[in-house]
Amino acid sequence: MVVDAARMQRRRTFGQSVATMVPIEVTSFCASTCRFCGWRADNKEMVRLSITETAIREQARILARKGFSHFEIAGGDDLTLLQQHLKGLVRGLKEETSAVNPEARVSVCLVPMHEQHYRDLRQEGLDCVLTWQETYDRELYGYHIPSGPKAWGVDEQLRLQKKTDEPVGFLHRLRSQELAIRAGLQAGLGAMIGLSKVTEADILSVVLHGRRLIEHYGDAVEPLIIGMPAWNPILTQASDNRPASEFDFDTQGNFELIAAIYLLAFPDRMAWVFANGRVPPDIQTDCVETACCFTSTLVQISPGAYLDFKQSELDTMFERVRGVAEATPTFEEVMSGEQFMHYFASHEEFVAGFEARNLHVVSDRSYLRRADWAVAAE
Numbered sequence: 059m060v061v062d063a064a065r066m067q068r069r070r071t072f073g074q075s076v077a078t079m080v081p082i083e084v085t086s087f088c089a090s091t092c093r094f095c096g097w098r099a100d101n102k103e104m105v106r107l108s109i110t111e112t113a114i115r116e117q118a119r120i121l122a123r124k125g126f127s128h129f130e131i132a133g134g135d136d137l138t139l140l141q142q143h144l145k146g147l148v149r150g151l152k153e154e155t156s157a158v159n160p161e162a163r164v165s166v167c168l169v170p171m172h173e174q175h176y177r178d179l180r181q182e183g184l185d186c187v188l189t190w191q192e193t194y195d196r197e198l199y200g201y202h203i204p205s206g207p208k209a210w211g212v213d214e215q216l217r218l219q220k221k222t223d224e225p226v227g228f229l230h231r232l233r234s235q236e237l238a239i240r241a242g243l244q245a246g247l248g249a250m251i252g253l254s255k256v257t258e259a260d261i262l263s264v265v266l267h268g269r270r271l272i273e274h275y276g277d278a279v280e281p282l283i284i285g286m287p288a289w290n291p292i293l294t295q296a297s298d299n300r301p302a303s304e305f306d307f308d309t310q311g312n313f314e315l316i317a318a319i320y321l322l323a324f325p326d327r328m329a330w331v332f333a334n335g336r337v338p339p340d341i342q343t344d345c346v347e348t349a350c351c352f353t354s355t356l357v358q359i360s361p362g363a364y365l366d367f368k369q370s371e372l373d374t375m376f377e378r379v380r381g382v383a384e385a386t387p388t389f390e391e392v393m394s395g396e397q398f399m400h401y402f403a404s405h406e407e408f409v410a411g412f413e414a415r416n417l418h419v420v421s422d423r424s425y426l427r428r429a430d431w432a433v434a435a436e
């Protein structure tokens with residue numbers, strides 16, 4: 059019944075349209091130690107890479123020509139990158155993608171920053187900040203995220219704060235959406251489904267969090283992007299904490315229902331439920347049909363993964379490299395450093411699957427035009 063109701067609302071609100079996005083990882087260096095993640099600082103088996111502005115520009119051109127309209131900069135908690143390179147990466151990505159597609163939009167999914175940083179990044183072309191809380195349970199957050207910027211927060215100079223008894227990183231993360239909205243940006247929120255034994259509590263916390271933002275900031279709030287991260291196995295099997303934990307959440311079996319709940323829990327058009335590569339493409343496409351107007355395709359989660367390894371001048375593409383044989387990694391070495399295991403299908407395969415279900419691809423910018431909402435409502 060919930061899924062049927064969501065399908066009706068989805069058709070009424072977004073018709074048969076879907077917007078596609080692609081994550082571009084810029085660094086796998088990370089100073090945090092999240093137990094569920096392959097990139098945690100204490101995982102010594104992991105290859106580490108960070109890319110240059112040249113590399114993001116080249117990947118931007120490749121991806122924009124495929125038809126994406128939304129491009130997400132993602133990466134580990136790498137404060138060097140934040141302090142020295144992030145503005146150039148945002149500017150480079152926006153310039154290159156806008157030259158191919160004037161509708162192009164750019165988001166970041168990184169360490170939560172402060173309001174002035176978000177304002178500065180907006181000047182460079184940033185449109186949106188995605189921040190997944192992982193869990194709204196403070197104690198559980200502290201257990202899974204024991205140290206680093208995600209546990210202790212960063213100051214206004216983007217330096218790691220000292221450890222205190224207060225859950226500074228947890229609270230700062232919780233405010234990230236609000237700081238982004240005040241800076242004039244769209245915001246995304248979400249919890250890692252299944253991390254808490256009481257998954258329902260985290261799902262409802264996401265809903266309450268989003269509703270409070272809408273109540274408080276009114277028309278200043280763009281539709282909220284509702285992410286659904288999940289705890290997948292990692293590539294370095296010997297250092298994977300998942301088997302030893304009692305994690306038993308049925309992610310695939312519940313993904314569509316949770317997507318439907320999120321869509322129904324928000325006012326019409328105010329939730330872009332975001333289906334990602336954490337479940338197989340057929341389940342992801344079911345979710346798109348039921349609830350998700352926003353989805354990733356062609357997901358590869360290692361810095362440099364979309365470069366053309368036959369054509370690129372690879373010695374200009376990597377800013378820092380650790381754990382590979384040469385200064386310039388091979389494609390296989392790059393792919394061995396993905397953050398976690400995920401499902402893969404090309405953009406073209408996803409689009410063909412959407413079209414087989416009478417879904418057509420639009421730009422996510424088209425969902426923001428409030429003037430169109432009023433016309434549709436009439």
Ligand code: SF4
Nearest residue numbers: 088090092095098134
């Ligand atoms: S989830 Fe993010 S912050 Fe945590 S270890 Fe992984 S990359 Fe670092």
